[in-house]
Amino acid sequence: MTRSLAEANREISRVRGLPYGAARTQAAEQQARLVEAEGPDQARAYALLVLVESYVWAGEVDRAYLPFTQAVRWYDEHPEHLDETDVHQLFWSFKWMVGHLSDFPDVPAAQIEATLADMERRYAVAGLGHDAVAYEKFCWARKRGAPDVDELYEQWVRTPRDDFSQCEVCDPGDRATYLVERGDVEDAARLIEQTLAEGGTCATEPADMLARLATLHLEAGRAQEAAATHRRAVAALADSESDMAGARGARFVLLARGGQPRRALRALASDARLLQRADTPDDTFWFLADVVAGTSALLPDHATLPVELDGVPVRDVTGLRDWADSRAAALARAFDARNGTDRYARSLADARATRPTVARLDLDVIPATGPDAPPAGGTVASAVADDVAAGESAFARAERLTEAGDVVAAAAAWLEAAREAEAAGRLADAGLALAEAARCAQEASDDDGAAATYPGAVARMRAGGTPVPDVVPVVVAWAPAAVVTGTGAAVVDVVDGLLGELADVPADADAPVDPVAQAAGAELDERLSYARRRARADLHDTAARVLASLGGDHLPDAARRAARAAEGYAGVDAVADAAHAFWLAGRLHAGLGAVDEAVWNLESAVEGFAMVRQHDHRGEVVSALVDVLRGAGRDERADEVLRSLTR
Structure with missing residues (x-):
């Protein structure tokens, strides 16, 4: 039986409420087929546009072009079947098509430019703002390395925002990325810091901006700022959507250039899937280029460092560099052939020339010598001394710093609290304090320090008589x-x-029973x-x-x-x-x-x-x-x- 419009819209809306992935995509395909076969006609645009959205955000933009063109044709032939929401979504979809089609090297430049021209014409006829068009023109020029990219960038930033502008948080992030590319590094850093101070978030921010800012700090020799910003970037990555290939690639380069080879390779191992396929071929190229940059920085000192990555047939850093370079070079040739420029080849050459920075990253929260080492020096030690003089206990200080979110200082305070408790014979308290120090280290991306500290925490809690169920959360956190x-x-x-x-201990059937005690x-x-x-x-x-x-x-x-x-x-x-x-x-x-x-x-x-x-x-x-x-x-x-x- 044919569904009513309300029933069809309700089912399509439920598909739209699903997370992006195979289930949503296939459910959207199913809805599009149902509407095409059975109607109602008023739901066709909605079904097609939800399918477009599903393909785009599941990393299958190339498949989105067909239902997109079908929706455009339906709009041209039967505008009476689209409501205001359908029309808005259709015009919004132009941004995805223009912006993402260029991420696939087998999509001809003529098709991209024709879609962009159609977008500009339709926006003008509909009386819509020009910001989205100006942005897509700039992005297409930037992707090709066109000679007018600076001019198009300035045109975009001067264009007033409107209902079809991109996210207000992504906007400054994209501007900062281009400013770095053209050498305006200080302007980029100021723009990022100003945007971060405003506290905006979206699906990809602030992770992207933080990753970029950490790199700028490291290159400028600000190692402490780079480490602190890197920790914030890692925390933001955990809450981000999409594959975040740019931020993850930047993380690998930062760690490799900053003298953290093992941490760099561990981070890459967690992102190994991106070496084979990110959301788009363009994302894959730039991730591979980052791997080339990071491994180039590790050579020759760490050439034989072992590498184990799922699906990647390499054994050491040298092999990884050669493998990533070969795959990136193939993509560079395809993009440059389509674009008629050498931008990708030049970018890959720059990646090959990457070297370590003079500044070195120190990411140890718990001292490298282990949790039993003396407290860290400098400002943390001074703060500890001031607090002790003020009569604050080590446990109170640690709790205060933890509540304030200063996990680096809190870790040192928890270690001091553990030492005090153990000296007083309170092993259970010492174990709990060590567990808190380890947790702080984890939050600050020091997994080495955390992994070295948790075993002692568990051992002390057990020796101090902590009930097993109370030890279990510490083991769960350690894993x-x-x-x-x-x-x-x-x-x-x-x-x-x-x-x-x-x-569970079975009850003794022969034991005397006291009804009151039993109850x-x-x-x-x-x-x-x-x-x-x-x-x-x-x-x-x-x-x-x-x-x-x-x-x-x-x-x-x-x-x-x-x-x-x-x-x-x-x-x-x-x-x-x-x-x-x-x-x-x-x-x-x-x-x-x-x-x-x-x-x-x-x-x-x-x-x-x-x-x-x-x-x-x-x-x-x-x-x-x-x-x-x-x-x-x-x-x-x-x-x-x-x-x-x-x-």
């Missing part, structure tokens, strides 16, 4: 640092030891049992994630533990945590080729996220589930899952 630093096996050993102490004790027993069961689930989940990071022969055990964690969380009504654990188990089983187990766990995760109304996670799991079903040839079931998203 990510251990994974990053390659010390995950130690976490699994601790997990297994704690699990052995968390079994009072039953409630306490239930609370303790709940805490133990929750702790067991947390430990299995932690072990599963650590084992999954180790890969290889550890994956079957990781899948089993993830399933046990999911069951444990479900048993204590922790539905969201259970859903996450089912999701992990499903991914692991899928990777092992166990289709039925993968489907069951992923379906359980979908159900769990639906119960707690975490729609973004639900959409991501559905994407994984649909991929598994289609890979197994269960297309009808995959289509049913997609349709369920809109009901």
